[in-house]
Structure formats: C-alpha cells, structure tokens
Amino acid sequence: MASRLASLAGLMLEITHLAKTYGEGAKATEALRDVSFTVEDGEFVCVVGPSGCGKTTLLKCVSGLLRPTRGDIVLRGNRVTEPPEEMALVFQEYGRSLMPWASVRNNVLLPLRHKPIRRDERGQLVEEALESVGLTRFIDHYPWQLSGGMQQRVAIARALAYQPSILLMDEPFASVDAQTRGDLEDLVLDVRDEFGITILFVTHDIDESVYLSDRIVVLAQAPTKVKEIIPVDLPSPRDQIETRRLETFAQLREHVYRLIKREKAKKQQAPELPEPVPLSGTEV
C-alpha cells in the first residue's frame, strides 16, 4: 500500500476555469460556469453534486467528447481537444454502451482492434481484463445474457483492456441494485490497485463518493462551480463494513451531505439568485 502513496508523484489531470454553455443567445443554457481542480497520478477522485449540476457535461468535456466554451483540460501536460488515447470512459448506461450483437470477448476487443499490437497480445489483454472483473467464464456469452452488474463489469473490463492511465466513470453504478453496487465499488478499488490506474468518478451518491475516493470535489448548483474539495482521510484498503463504521466516514458523509443540501435549498429559494459574473479567465 505504501507504493500507492509513492505513486502520487505527478499531476495527471488539470482542469482550469472550465465553462460550458449550450446554445447561443436567448436560448443559451449555462451548464458549467467555472470548474477547476486537479487529479494526481494514481488518485481516486469523486465528483459529487446536486442532480442537474452538470456532472455529465463535465465528464464529457474532460473526455474530449464535448468542446468546452472556456477553460483548459490538460492531461499529463497535453491539452485535451479530442478523446485521448490514455483515457477510457465508462458510461452509466451499460446496456447501451455494449454491442448486443457481439460476444463479451468481442465487446472488450472492440477498442483494441485498431491498436498497433499483436493479435495474440490483444487476446491476452481481453482475457486478463475479464479475469480481473471475474467474468472469464462468460467470455463467449452475449452481454444481454448477463445481469446488469455483470454487464457493467464487461464495460469496465473493456476500459481496462484499453490500458488507459486514467479511467473516467459517469455514475457507473446508478442503475444496479444496492448489493451489486457494493461489490462493484470494491471491484473498482481492486482494479485501481492492480492496474495502478487513476480514476475520476462522477456520482450523485454521497456515501459512494466518501467510500471510494481519496478526494471529493463537491460541485455547486448549476451554473456550476466547485463548492469545496475535501480530502478523504480513510484507511486503505476500504471495507464495506469496517470503513463505513468509522467516525471519520460519518463526519465526511455528513459534511458532504450538508454542502449539497444547502445547494439544493439555495436553488429552491432563489432560482434566479444573482451571482457575480466572473470576467473570463481573470478571476482567482
């Protein structure tokens, strides 16, 4: 476990003054106003916020799928303008991000087909990735023959086989049942250690964010800014029973909960609350 601390050496991802407005003129919707935070190499960072605060927009900008209106995303010193090779994305809708006509093997193989690696090496990557999510037995099944949690594990295996240095996850466990969610949380923590991967994880589940992360980025209500960045000082490895029983866990959970509740209340009381409009790029 000490090796993990040692690997927190470099800067993986740097997001500065990110803003995204959809549409133009009168119909413009400001989704993100000013979001800045960093992710260290090997770190597990969760982004939480009230629903509709632009979490998915943020992740799509970071992954290079969506062009931000303002601000910068820098991955290991390179500006992100299109999906980077060293990044993989896991969506919430596993049922829609997997190909129903392809076997589990071919689903995992999909992003490797165009990579300049040998054929047998590709096969090996697929098998290793499926093994680390515990689906070796189902390699020749179709995704729709598996349960929801298993399908999401296929999507995770596909991301791992791609060998990214950072994994982005957009509410990946929002549509599985509570028990499966716990298993998947532990699975993600395990593969993070096994593959030494950095994870940026978006969720609306406060408990989940505290349980998983090294740091939590709490977003404010849309138009979105960063409300607070909270270091999570919980011992590793995490345990569904032991970790959740700790005093620190309860305190962190309460703290995040209050922050988000306050944000929600703000929205309800004064939906048009005038906020200081930042001059682009000049504010601290």
Added chain:
Amino acid sequence: MSQRRALKIGLEIAVPLAILAAWQAYTVHLDSSKFPRLSTILVEFRDMWLFSQFGTHVVPSLERIGLGLAIAVVVGIGLGIPIGLSRWARLWTMPHIEFWRAMPPPALLPITVILLHSIGNTQKVAFIAFFCLFPILLNTIDGVRSIDPTLLETARSYNIPQHERIRRLVLPAASPQIAAGMRTSVSLAVITMVLAEYFSSTNGVGYVLLISKNTFQFTPMWAAIVLIGVLGYVLNVLFLFAERRVLAWHRGWRASQA
C-alpha cells in the same frame, strides 16, 4: 399446452388441405377449360416445371431475381450507410429517393426496354434491381439513424476509426432493419420479374404466362400461376430461415429487454 400445440399444428395442415379439396371439388363440378381441375393443373405443373421446362424457363427467372436482388442489396446498403450517417446527404437525397420510390414499376417498363436496347437479361435485371433497391435503401438509412448515441460516443471515446466504426457498430446495429427491407425486396423481386418477363422476353416464368395467354392454353397458365406463388413463398421461407440464424442475437436481445 401440448394439446393446444397439437391442435395448432393440425389446423396448419388441415386448413390448406381443406382449401385444396374444396378447390378440386369446385373445379370438378364446374368442368370449365378456363378454370381447370386442380388435379389437372398439378399434373401440368409436374410435367412443365419439374422436368422439361425447368432449365429453359425457371432457371432464367431465378437468375434474374438473384442478380437483381444482389445488386439492390449492395447498392442499397452502400448508399444507405453514408446517407444515414450524414444529415446533409439526407437533405439532398431524400426527395429524389421518395420520388422514385413512389413510381409504379409498370410505368418504367417501356422506357427501360428502349433505354437499355435490350429485351435480354440486362434490362430485366436492371428493372428488378431498381425497384428492389428502395426498401433496402430506406431501411438502411433508417437503421443507421436509429443507432444508439451512447454506442457512438463509446466508439468516439476509444478513438475507433471510421471504417471500424461502420463495420463493427453501424452495420450490425442497422442489420435487423436492413433485413426487414430485404424481405420486402424479395417479394418485390418476384413481382418485377414476372412483370418484366411478361412485357418482353424470350424465356422465363412470366414469358410462359404470356404465351399461354396468347394461345388460350389455360392449364399451363394456371401451372405458371401456381409456380409463381410457390416461388414467392419458398423464397420468403428461405430468407426467414437465414435471417433467424444471422440475427439470432437480435431475438435474444429483444427478449432480454422485455
């Protein structure tokens, strides 16, 4: 449950048999040369199609259907994918597609003979291919458009190149709908084949129909009608069989979504 199944199968066999028996009884009673006995038609059918004229008339017709359909499939999918993928392409092609699709096949029959200077295979295959194109083309365009945006975003996030994206995602995603279009085209192929051969030909099933009409031979005409019906039916059954195998995933996936 098994009793209901037995009843179902029994009815599936008994009803057609009953209809054929009624047909036979009625034609025996009628005793008309224009509407010959079913047994006479079947004997004629066997003599004409199963032995002597299979090579001279049935094979050319089947060749035309096969070739026409093959061209329609290749062109329909080949054009349908880029049109389905591009809003701009749809904008300027759809009015033309809608125009030609609405054209009744007989309206174009004379002009194809004149333009293609032939009453041979070129004209017939082109005629069949042209009209079989539209169901496949329109269904391909629709199928391509209906692909799940999450899947395309997944492909983009993994930097999957365009040709791989088309081969691995777009084409399979559209395949159930392409198959539906092809099935329509199979029956259209039989229709247009008979039409083209009846209009101008020196062989084929449609030609037999024409000759028997001109020579007032009603039994061969009926035998030809029965053959055309059987042909359409068998082609459809073969197609469904192939579709079931190729698109097995689609049935399973649909069942799992329920």
